[in-house]
Amino acid sequence: MEYKTKGVCSTKITFDVEDNKVKNVVFTNGCHGNTQGVSALIDGMDIDEAISKIKGIKCGMRGTSCPDQLALALEKYKENV
Numbered sequence: 838m839e840y841k842t843k844g845v846c847s848t849k850i851t852f853d854v855e856d857n858k859v860k861n862v863v864f865t866n867g868c869h870g871n872t873q874g875v876s877a878l879i880d881g882m883d884i885d886e887a888i889s890k891i892k893g894i895k896c897g898m899r900g901t902s903c904p905d906q907l908a909l910a911l912e913k914y915k916e917n918v
Contacts, residue, residue, distance in 0.1 A: 838851065838852055838853070838854075838910065838913075838914050839851045840852075840906070840907075840909075840910035840913065842903070842906040842910075843901070843906070844899055844900065844901045844906075845867065845896065845899065845901060845902060845903050845906055846866055846867040846868065846903070847864040847865060847866045847867030847872060847903050847906070848865050848866045848867075849864070849865040849866075850862065850863070850864050850865070850903075850906060850907055850910050851863045851865075852907075852910065852911075852914075854884055854911075854914060854918075857883055857884050857885075858881050858882065858883060858884070859879050859880065859881070859882050859883075859884055859887050859911065860880060860881065861880075862875070862876040862879055862880065862907065863876065864876065864903060864907075867903050868903070871903065872903055875891070875903060875904050875907065879891070879907070884911055884914070884915065887907075887908070887911060888908045888911050888912060891904035891905060891907060891908045892905060892908035892909075892912075893905060893908075
């Protein structure tokens with residue numbers, strides 16, 4: 838799935854879901870080290886567990902973050918399955 842982010846430095850997140858597990862998360866732009874870290878930690882995690890762990894994380898004064906945007910993307914994926 839491809840998700841266009843809002844309110845963060847990354848502009849897009851792509852990912853796959855296989856057997857309810859999050860796979861191949863790739864952020865376009867953003868803080869490279871942080872987004873790589875989030876991607877590595879989430880890889881293979883159950884989609885619901887991933888959402889519960891990263892939803893609501895904020896970056897500075899922003900009302901969202903790259904991990905929060907990933908949680909929103911995963912929720913959107915679940916709505917469309």
